[in-house]
Amino acid sequence: MKQVRIEGFGDVSQVHVREVAEPAAGEGEVVIAIAACSVNYADLMQREGLYVGGPTPPFAPGAEAAGTVLAVGPGVTALAVGTRIMVTARGGLQAERAVVPVASCVPIPDGLTFTQAAAFPVSFLTAFHALTTVGRAVAGELVLIHAAAGGAGTAAVQIAKLLGLRVVATASTEDKRALARSLGADHAVDYDGFETTVRELGGAAIILESIGGEILRRSLSVLAPLGRLVVFGVSSRDPRPVDTVKLLFRSHAVLGLHLDAIFARPELLLPSLDWLLARVVDGRLAIQVGHTLPLADVRHAHELLASRQSHGKVVLVP
Ligand SMILES: NC(=O)c1ccc[n+]([C@@H]2O[C@H](COP(=O)([O-])OP(=O)(O)OC[C@H]3O[C@@H](n4cnc5c(N)ncnc54)[C@H](OP(=O)(O)O)[C@@H]3O)[C@@H](O)[C@H]2O)c1
Missing domain, CATH: 3.40.50.720 (NAD(P)-binding Rossmann-like Domain)
Structure with a gap:
């Protein structure tokens, strides 16, 4: 399967889309088929080596995505195969598939597209x-x-x-x-x-x-x-x-x-997710996706953000 990889600190020439092994779900994990994933400003800072506490190359970037549960690991009962979910992670979500802890998955409300859900959290x-x-x-x-x-x-x-x-x-x-x-x-x-x-x-x-x-x-x-x-x-x-x-x-x-700091505090995170998603669903908040590009165009996504030509979110579709 295809995954975005950062192979050294530096400019966009360090960004690659590589063929990597299929992920497998362990205890408490699920494999998701990613339908959309965001490129955030943090991805540029990580690529440049400027992100405090960030990963060291080679690494797989991507902090948020949306897709469908493809497989569940041992002990997972909270999510069934086929559920539409959005997810955040420290990396690895700019890919066709990824393995994530079930606890970090949030079901996507009806009416929200994968592209919108990937641009939300x-x-x-x-x-x-x-x-x-x-x-x-x-x-x-x-x-x-x-x-x-x-x-x-x-x-x-x-x-x-x-x-x-x-x-x-x-x-x-x-x-x-x-x-x-x-x-x-x-x-x-x-x-x-x-x-x-x-x-x-x-x-x-x-x-x-x-x-x-x-x-x-x-x-x-x-x-x-x-x-x-x-x-x-x-x-x-x-x-x-x-x-x-x-x-x-x-x-x-x-x-x-x-x-x-918010992800570490469920008592802050969960009510805020409910508050925000309720207002997204009823239309009081509109997720602004400015650019939707194929995964293969990930370098262009970095360039759009770096050159200040982007507006709203920049989303990749694997
Ligand atoms: N702390 C956190 O947990 C957290 C989470 C999410 C995002 N962030 C941070 O929030 C900021 C926004 O992130 P985002 O992903 O939503 O990006 P973004 O706002 O879509 O893109 C960055 C924007 O910053 C503006 N900007 C102003 N001066 C700039 C400069 N010197 N160089 C580049 N851009 C400049 C540009 O808009 P104009 O052309 O209108 O000036 C540019 O489009 C980033 O600094 C990101 O690291 C932090």
Whole structure:
């Protein structure tokens, strides 16, 4: 079967689609026939060797996918062969088939396609917990959402509106800003202008920050007293130190979020999955798949994300 492999740290020439042995399910595991899988920004960082605690080549990337249970291992009673599921894992999901623990599988609600389901867990859970668990959003507050037309960003804009927040979105092109507005953003601006807009609105109570570098530094200047800036990515590859004296005098909180912390806490994870999926099913949240490509075009998927030409999620179909 075919599987995406990263064979060394570096550029897209390190990304290959290789023939590998068929997986077999062990105790508590299932084999899934993958119908769709996402490429996330983390895949680029892992390929470049910039992902803290990430895998060492050669490795098989892919953190989220959707498909059908093909076989179940010993002791598995919770899922039957043929069940449509979505799944997250540390890797190996950009492939035709994969073996995963049954506990990490979530049945796909009726009405959701495999492509939508593969684009759902990472972005929506990250956005939800950045706003709520970490950002402690309160209805009526102003949130600044950077990279609002991306995978996590399009989820965050919609969730923020459902939580009753006012949203200022940033994105690099007018098409992307139009997408953010169509999802409910009250204001969508380019990166040059966001401070003016946020200051006119009284400062941001919450900032979702996944870029780093100058954007992180400038964002702190428009965080309101007692505001929370949530760092969940460094797409610019330029991490910055934070001045704790300024934090103190401005009453600012800078908080980090990695989804692993949520996956480790079922009491946080499971209610959030229910909350999000209920709203996806009834149409209040729309999963934004911007690009659907064959698995063989995985290098192009990396290039779309790296060049900032993608919007919404980038999904591969094996
Ligand atoms: N902590 C976690 O658990 C977690 C989970 C999911 C995602 N993330 C992080 O969240 C961020 C978004 O992930 P995603 O997969 O949804 O990707 P994405 O937002 O679809 O793509 C990244 C976007 O960032 C924007 N960007 C701004 N400055 C950039 C720069 N200097 N270089 C590249 N892109 C830049 C671009 O949008 P514009 O062209 O509009 O600027 C680009 O399209 C990433 O940093 C990712 O690592 C973290």
